Amino acid sequence: MKYILPILLSVFLLSPDFMKAQSVLTNQHKEHAQQLIQKAMGSDVAWERLTYMADTFGPRFSGSENLENSIDWIVETMEEDGFDKVWTQPVMVPHWVRxxxxxxxxxxxxxxxxxxxxxxxxxxxxxxxxxxxxxxxxxxxxxxxxxxxxxxxxxxxxxxxxxxxxxxxxxxxxxxxxxxxxxxxxxxxxxxxxxxxxxxxxxxxxxxxxxxxxxxxxxxxxxxxxxxxxxxxxxxxxxxxxARTLPDTESRNVIAEIKGTEFPEEIIVMGGHIDSWDVGQGVMDDGGGCIAAWEAVRLMNELGIKPKRTIRVVLWTNEENGLRGAEEYHRWVKEEEKSLENHVLAIESDAGVFDPIGFGFSGSERAYDILSEIGTTLQPIESGQVTKGGGGADIGPLMRDGVPGMGLVVDGSRYFWYHHTGADTMDKLNKEDFNECVATMAVFAYAVADIEERLPR
Missing domain, CATH: 3.50.30.30 (Glucose Oxidase; domain 1)
Structure with a gap:
């Protein structure tokens, strides 16, 4: 009889229901999440950067000077932000001129x-x-x-x-x-x-x-x-x-990261696509997603938050008419960096930066439960809902090779009013909504990067 109770207890502790109930968040995680939310909501830095990029460079179509000039500015500014590493990745892209x-x-x-x-x-x-x-x-x-x-x-x-x-x-x-x-x-x-x-x-x-x-x-x-x-x-x-189709030309993915303190080889990748169509300002699709991902990690630096795993921001080029940036990043990760198995989670924002609801997630049941718990920390801004099924075009190649993926879900009721038109301009966005997108991305990326349990595939 004395052996039965320990056996029953061990079975209970290992049962799926108990594992599901196990919290992955410490008090420190919750405190840092609230700090990130408060910092994001009180900052004008990302909004002013998005406005500057939109007004200074305009639309950023593959093959254009606008795109490459905006990338130069991003790299220079990221280097001033104190990331552990900032670099660009050459990508040959199509060059169609209207x-x-x-x-x-x-x-x-x-x-x-x-x-x-x-x-x-x-x-x-x-x-x-x-x-x-x-x-x-x-x-x-x-x-x-x-x-x-x-x-x-x-x-x-x-x-x-x-x-x-x-x-x-x-x-x-x-x-x-x-x-x-x-x-x-x-x-x-x-x-x-x-x-x-x-x-x-x-x-x-x-x-x-x-x-x-x-x-x-x-x-x-x-x-x-x-x-x-x-x-x-x-x-x-x-x-x-x-219109004319010219020979392919060189563009670049932009990559910046903060190294993990305990598991630097494990990577959470997060970003959007820096190119846009050749009309409007490309702020909704997808300059806002890029700046939000960048700002999410910059805020961690500013607050002195050092997660256990590496968080990498990638601004992919040529999503709109080729996906060459996503394909090149995937090839590099798989063949050169050889880090595909250590890509813990891929996060994308490419549905506009309107009022955020949460994320759509594709991955294992246990990972879904972990992310759902992380989402509870976003209750103050009501943006932590995690639903099953989600991802994005630029993280698609990673997801097809087994990397869990999630795409930011926002109130999309007006997204296709402006999508791929000359009306995709700064005046369509709301600063509070945008800052909530920053906070939402920051909290999820930080928590996944810092919890003890690696997000399971």
Missing amino acids: GEESATLLSPRKKDLPMLSLGGSVATPEGGISAEVIVVKSFDELEKVKDQVEGKIVLYNAEFTSYGRTVQYRVNGAIEAARHGAVASIIRSVGPYSMQTPHTGTMYYDDEVKKIPHAAITIEDAMLIQRLYDRGEKIEINLNIQ
């Missing part, structure tokens, strides 16, 4: 149509293409009228349902229209709301199908053309795109 462009409704009446060609589009002949327009709402509708497409411009007037569903017309619209002989294709901008703001973004070609120009017009104008088309009007548009 050039002059326009779209004009010629009939049944003349009207200039605000337009953005889609990233990677081929040019029209000089002076543009003037052709009759055929309007469809889906690829299925296109298939039904395929015999009428030859020599025309296809307009996809696909209503926004979700980004994942609707973006297919931006990505693959030119291919499908060209299969049936279209001379160009146009999409209704991918978003739920517009004030005559066209949305750009990446599109693809198929080497087996003729490449035709591809552009986005506003929601308002797509709906106008739909109404004219439904009335039986003959619609003609002139589409003029003078």
Whole structure:
């Protein structure tokens, strides 16, 4: 009998329910979390840096001087912040240049149509293409009228349902229209709301199908053309795109880190993408995510908080039209640094820096429980909710190799109003929301880096 009680106790202690109940946070962790929250909410440093970057360098498209000048400024400023190490990683990136462009409704009446060609589009002949327009709402509708497409411009007037569903017309619209002989294709901008703001973004070609120009017009104008088309009007548009694709050019990932005091080889990586589209200021997508990740770690330095594990900030280049930065970082980690197995967690912010809710997480059940407990320390700003399923494009290559990943979740109700448009500018952001994003990222990164238990895969 005297042996039964210890056996039963050991079974209980090792049971999943007991393990789940075990707290990973010490009083010091909780105190540091509150210090990080208070410091983030009371600081103007990150907000002023984001404003300066946006106003000084503007949009930061791959291949542009704006992007490289902003990277120079970031590196110089990071070095002043006292990180243990700051460096850049060369990355060859695509170099597409928009050039002059326009779209004009010629009939049944003349009207200039605000337009953005889609990233990677081929040019029209000089002076543009003037052709009759055929309007469809889906690829299925296109298939039904395929015999009428030859020599025309296809307009996809696909209503926004979700980004994942609707973006297919931006990505693959030119291919499908060209299969049936279209001379160009146009999409209704991918978003739920517009004030005559066209949305750009990446599109693809198929080497087996003729490449035709591809552009986005506003929601308002797509709906106008739909109404004219439904009335039986003959619609003609002139589409003029003078884009060029130049040889690949060199850009850089920006990397900065504070070394762990006990397990420096174990790495929590956190960041966003420093490139943006070539319109607006790229603050929501994704300058804000980059500056927030940077500031989260800077605050730890300022407060003298030294976590056990290394925290690394990575600002990836070329997410928007290539993911070359993410792929190069993954290759380097796997083949040169050989630290893939020691990447404990990858954190990304690329959904805007609006009011934060928490994180979406992809990883083990035990890791989810640990992160959920960490989230309770963010109760003062109500941003600690952890949900299952999440990540991001730039941490995707790491996640596919088994690294747990999490993406910042914010109130996204207005995100696609401004996404990939000229309206992605500082005035759309709120400083308190942004600072809450900083605090949320700081607390999660710090706690995972400092708790005794390594986050399990």
